[in-house]
Amino acid sequence: MTGYPSDWEADVVLRDGSVAQIRPIRPGDEQALQEFHDRQSEESIYLRFFAPLKHLSDRDAQRFANVDYRERVALVAESSGRMIGVARYDRLAGPDSPRAEVAFNIADDFQGRGVGSVLLEHLAAIGREAGVQEFVADVLPQNNKMMSVFTEAGYAVDRRFDDGVIALSFRIESTEQSRAVRAAREQRAEAVSMHSLLSPSSVAVVGVSERATGLGRGVFEHLQAGGFTGRLYAVGSSRHGELPGVEVYLKVTDLPEPVDLVVIAVPAERVLEVVAECAAHRVKALLVLSSGFAEAGPEGERRQADLVRLARRHGMRVAGPNSFGLINTRPDVRLNASLAPEMPLAGRFGLFAQSGALGIAVLDFAGRRGLGLTDFVSTGNRADVSGNDVMQWWIDDDATQAVGLYLESMGNPRKFSRIARRLAMAKPVIVVKSGVSSYGVPPGHRVRPTLTSPDAFSSMLRQAGVIRVENLHQLFDVAQLVVNQPVPAGPRVAIVGNSDALGALAADAAVSWRLEVTHGPVNLPAYTDAAQLQAAVEAAFADPDVDSVITAIMQPGIVEGIVLARALAEVASRHEKPCITTFLGISGMSEELSAEAPDGTRRFVPSYQLPEDGVRALAAATRYGEWLATDRGTPVTPEGVDRASAERLIDRVLEGSPDGRALRPDEVRELLAAYGIAVWAETPVTTVDEAVAAADAIGYPVVVKSVSPLVRTQPVTALRADLRRPDAVREAFTALDERLAPLHANRLVVQRMATPGIPCIVATGEDPLFGPVVRFSLAGAPTEVMGDIAYRIPPLTEVDVRELINSAKAAPLLHGRGGGLPIDQAALEDVVARASVLAEQLPEVASLELNPVNTHPDGLDVLGATIVVAPPASRTDSGRRSLPVA
Numbered sequence: 069m070t071g072y073p074s075d076w077e078a079d080v081v082l083r084d085g086s087v088a089q090i091r092p093i094r095p096g097d098e099q100a101l102q103e104f105h106d107r108q109s110e111e112s113i114y115l116r117f118f119a120p121l122k123h124l125s126d127r128d129a130q131r132f133a134n135v136d137y138r139e140r141v142a143l144v145a146e147s148s149g150r151m152i153g154v155a156r157y158d159r160l161a162g163p164d165s166p167r168a169e170v171a172f173n174i175a176d177d178f179q180g181r182g183v184g185s186v187l188l189e190h191l192a193a194i195g196r197e198a199g200v201q202e203f204v205a206d207v208l209p210q211n212n213k214m215m216s217v218f219t220e221a222g223y224a225v226d227r228r229f230d231d232g233v234i235a236l237s238f239r240i241e242s243t244e245q246s247r248a249v250r251a252a253r254e255q256r257a258e259a260v261s262m263h264s265l266l267s268p269s270s271v272a273v274v275g276v277s278e279r280a281t282g283l284g285r286g287v288f289e290h291l292q293a294g295g296f297t298g299r300l301y302a303v304g305s306s307r308h309g310e311l312p313g314v315e316v317y318l319k320v321t322d323l324p325e326p327v328d329l330v331v332i333a334v335p336a337e338r339v340l341e342v343v344a345e346c347a348a349h350r351v352k353a354l355l356v357l358s359s360g361f362a363e364a365g366p367e368g369e370r371r372q373a374d375l376v377r378l379a380r381r382h383g384m385r386v387a388g389p390n391s392f393g394l395i396n397t398r399p400d401v402r403l404n405a406s407l408a409p410e411m412p413l414a415g416r417f418g419l420f421a422q423s424g425a426l427g428i429a430v431l432d433f434a435g436r437r438g439l440g441l442t443d444f445v446s447t448g449n450r451a452d453v454s455g456n457d458v459m460q461w462w463i464d465d466d467a468t469q470a471v472g473l474y475l476e477s478m479g480n481p482r483k484f485s486r487i488a489r490r491l492a493m494a495k496p497v498i499v500v501k502s503g504v505s506s507y508g509v510p511p512g513h514r515v516r517p518t519l520t521s522p523d524a525f526s527s528m529l530r531q532a533g534v535i536r537v538e539n540l541h542q543l544f545d546v547a548q549l550v551v552n553q554p555v556p557a558g559p560r561v562a563i564v565g566n567s568d569a570l571g572a573l574a575a576d577a578a579v580s581w582r583l584e585v586t587h588g589p590v591n592l593p594a595y596t597d598a599a600q601l602q603a604a605v606e607a608a609f610a611d612p613d614v615d616s617v618i619t620a621i622m623q624p625g626i627v628e629g630i631v632l633a634r635a636l637a638e639v640a641s642r643h644e645k646p647c648i649t650t651f652l653g654i655s656g657m658s659e660e661l662s663a664e665a666p667d668g669t670r671r672f673v674p675s676y677q678l679p680e681d682g683v684r685a686l687a688a689a690t691r692y693g694e695w696l697a698t699d700r701g702t703p704v705t706p707e708g709v710d711r712a713s714a715e716r717l718i719d720r721v722l723e724g725s726p727d728g729r730a731l732r733p734d735e736v737r738e739l740l741a742a743y744g745i746a747v748w749a750e751t752p753v754t755t756v757d758e759a760v761a762a763a764d765a766i767g768y769p770v771v772v773k774s775v776s777p778l779v780r781t782q783p784v785t786a787l788r789a790d791l792r793r794p795d796a797v798r799e800a801f802t803a804l805d806e807r808l809a810p811l812h813a814n815r816l817v818v819q820r821m822a823t824p825g826i827p828c829i830v831a832t833g834e835d836p837l838f839g840p841v842v843r844f845s846l847a848g849a850p851t852e853v854m855g856d857i858a859y860r861i862p863p864l865t866e867v868d869v870r871e872l873i874n875s876a877k878a879a880p881l882l883h884g885r886g887g888g889l890p891i892d893q894a895a896l897e898d899v900v901a902r903a904s905v906l907a908e909q910l911p912e913v914a915s916l917e918l919n920p921v922n923t924h925p926d927g928l929d930v931l932g933a934t935i936v937v938a939p940p941a942s943r944t945d946s947g948r949r950s951l952p953v954a
Contacts, residue, residue, distance in 0.1 A: 073137050075942060076194060078950035079380045080145075083182030083253075085260035085352070086383035087951070088152065090190055093142035097151075098129035100144075104151040109176050115211045116173045118233075132156070138198055139163055143190055145183050148347070148382050152178045155187035157195060157203065166201035172214060182257065184217040186949055189250055192221075192240040193948040204237045222246030242947055244702055251486065254949050255460050261385045262461035264353035265453065266396050266443055268328035271405060272301040272351075274342050275333035275358075276316060283357060284333035285311070287393065287405060294404030294411040301327065319345055326350035331393075331405050336360030339389070340374055347382035354379055355405055356388030362449050363390055376451050380951070387453045392427030392446035398467060406444070415440015417551050418468040420455050422447055422476045430474060430540065437544050438657030439551065442468045452951065456480065459487045463494065470550045472543050475501040479952055481525070481838050482945035485532045485861060489700075492533035496550040496692055499534050500543050501525070518837035524859040527875070528838070531860055531868055533695045535688045545685040548657055548674040553646035556690040557697075558615035562587030562608035565620030566596045570650055574618050574679035581687035586613045595624050598635035605636060609643045616686055619649040620679055629653060633660040640673050641665045646689065648682040651675040703863035704901040706744055711909055714742035718912045718937055728914065728938030736933050743906045745899060745918070747933045750775070750817040759801040760794045762818035768792045769821035772800040774808055775932065776815040790821055822931060825924030826881060826891060830900055831917040832907035839943040840907035842872065844900060847920045850878040862908040869897050869904070882923065891923040899928065911940035 077091045105124040145153035152175040157168040222245040223238040275284025304316045361372040379386045393406025397414035404411045529536045565571045571589035608617045623629030640647035641663040654675045661673040676682035737747045751762035763770045773787040788800030808814040827847035840862045850856040858875040884890040915936045922929045
């Protein structure tokens with residue numbers, strides 16, 4: 069029997085927001101299976117077994133619990149240690165059959181909570197990895213719930229009625245529809261799981277003490293002062309003398325009801341005891357403010373893992389530990405479960421910050437700008453709840469119009485990218501993140517190492533439509549614009565003001581940030597009045613060649629300045645083009661720079677201390693608007709891909725070389741041919757006579773070149789081209805051999821002469837943090853000297869492929885810059901697309917490099933390729949829903 073596949077174990081969020089565990093069935097589960105069966109209703113048993121099987125016999129239980137994890141696979145779902153669901157498949161017609169019969173049984177009290185759907189996701193992913201292509205099932209006509217599990221999963225289900233039973237069959241390959249269904253279910257479940265954290269109807273604070281400076285007491289008083297609208301309970305060490313007029317309970321289990329959220333503010337060594345009480349009292353979510361966990365060393369790491377495992381085992385989500393807290397300013401909630409003594413202004417901006425230490429600074433930034441918040445979330449060590457979960461919450465939240473995230477680390481960039489892209493389609497997402505390497509990661513944050521350039525992270529954010537900024541100052545610069553003004557429709561700007569110096573600064577900044585000044589700068593008199601200002605600004609808005617209006621105003625006096633500010637806001641509120649200002653004496657959001665818009669809302673014109681700050685924010689919003697206006701399309705699906713043949717080749721290689729190895733040239737050509745990429749043959753030669761014989765066999769003209777990696781970094785000529793006679797081949801071989809031998813770089817080959825063109829490099833790599841990464845560059849100096857390399861993270865759409873190629877700084881050479889003819893862009897995009905799909909589908913391909921890809925007006929030629937395969941590490945965002953490992 070195959071060993072127990074522990075990598076199939078996963079914590080998952082169910083439809084109601086609770087957490088369950090999925091694992092492979094194992095010998096020893098016989099009694100649990102029988103108890104599960106005995107709890108089921110007669111109807112559920114009949115629908116599963118087509119017979120009134122009152123009790124599961126020892127023989128049947130043993131047969132069900134013992135599987136080989138390949139031909140027979142079974143998964144169980146558990147909650148609070150109790151089996152709540154079983155799913156299995158058995159291959160039909162012998163070993164390695166592509167068809168398998170599938171069956172499910174879900175506990176009566178968990179039906180309708182998404183257990184069957186998530187078990188099907190995991191079972192299908194396991195089946196695909198084992199070569200299963202199709203699931204079949206026999207279902208009774210009255211079993212509507214089970215039929216809906218199959219039909220609503222995004223698969224094309226065939227039905228056939230036979231002898232009183234509905235025979236279902238469906239292919240389980242991952243499709244755009246099945247991926248969309250999975251992502252939608254994940255989003256709904258994780259958003260619901262955030263509801264108990266961010267919008268609880270009842271809260272208990274554990275750790276309320278007599279000391280006025282105590283952490284728990286402080287948070288309890290913040291909840292009181294903030295006007296929390298739900299039921300609030302205090303849990304402390306004694307019942308008397310702690311909080312006047314407040315009943316204090318000794319334990320969570322003493323509370324009169326199972327509360328939604330428990331805030332834990334006790335010493336680290338007591339936290340697990342409190343979590344156990346919460347589990348016994350059916351609490352839904354935990355906020356752990358206590359420190360002394362993974363950030364404190366190995367013992368703290370173990371304590372943190374135990375905390376998460378215990379909470380998830382009993383269906384609870386955890387924010388923290390070492391968290392600054394949670395805030396929800398909405399009038400129907402008013403939750404200030406944080407270390408901040410005052411509730412921030414209510415508004416339309418959602419803010420996430422991992423660091424507790426930054427919490428006060430972030431809230432202070434927002435307050436001084438006059439920028440109101442909907443939520444503030446600090447996850448501390450992000451042991452469970454992360455920014456991904458909070459973004460899922462904001463996707464459905466109409467009150468939040470823009471989102472800001474201050475990220476100190478990222479545990480699952482692939483999932484972040486996928487969720488951020490969906491969120492960015494609805495509202496701006498602004499991110500502060502200084503880097504992605506493991507250096508400088510805060511203690512307590514689980515982060516895989518990365519082998520790729522930090523540029524890959526920046527490219528991932530651009531690909532997802534995220535606005536990346538460098539610091540908190542810039543985050544709030546952008547936020548006060550996108551929360552209060554429309555998204556720019558294009559890069560054309562007007563500049564209006566009463567200061568020549570400020571106008572010039574604004575114009576220079578606009579040009580430097582790739583905006584087009586198409587109106588002005590219009591320089592009004594220093595002592596302009598409201599009517600003059602309104603007329604000039606109105607003319608700027610009315611110009612059809614203007615997408616945004618930049619104003620720069622010097623106040624002639626306090627009273628006159630207020631009049632001018634109100635005049636500017638009144639004009640701006642009537643137009644659906646964004647307006648920013650540098651209004652000396654006013655910074656951030658100001659009532660003087662606000663007016664009622666035609667739709668009844670109040671619109672602010674954001675004011676910046678210097679024109680450069682405002683223009684930089686406007687440029688960021690403009691780039692976001694361009695991304696938003698571009699139809700991103702769906703992931704590329706090139707024709708002629710034979711994934712099965714490629715997987716068989718990789719299996720053969722890894723069977724003989726378990727640690728992996730570089731593929732031989734014939735294996736490289738075979739693997740790439742499975743993805744529709746043809747590589748020109750090259751003949752290795754070690755002597756002059758071999759070189760001439762190879763040239764004769766290939767046909768003239770030919771090239772003789774070195775394929776040693778050293779030649780890429782050595783300033784030597786490593787190629788002789790357009791050789792049309794045997795004597796020319798002899799001369800070329802001799803010259804290269806003599807020149808490169810001292811460098812140990814004389815690995816020479818003979819190859820057919822290609823059409824003159826522009827050499828490019830298309831490469832992929834499997835990164836521990838990002839998973840597959842695709843790279844593109846122009847060969848030679850742009851890559852080796854200038855580091856001009858573009859990155860994208862699969863899956864790629866056609867737009868992503870095009871942007872990957874064009875984002876290389878040297879890309880204009882491909883389009884005829886410098887006097888050459890434009891290359892065949894479609895042919896290059898096709899090769900990049902095929903390489904990206906290969907990288908996405910084959911995690912065993914540790915690295916792939918097509919070099920050079922010779923591009924020219926009539927197509928392209930892949931002249932060289934190298935591939936290394938290795939046993940794959942598990943990707944952070946697999947084809948099945950799962951929470952991070954505790």
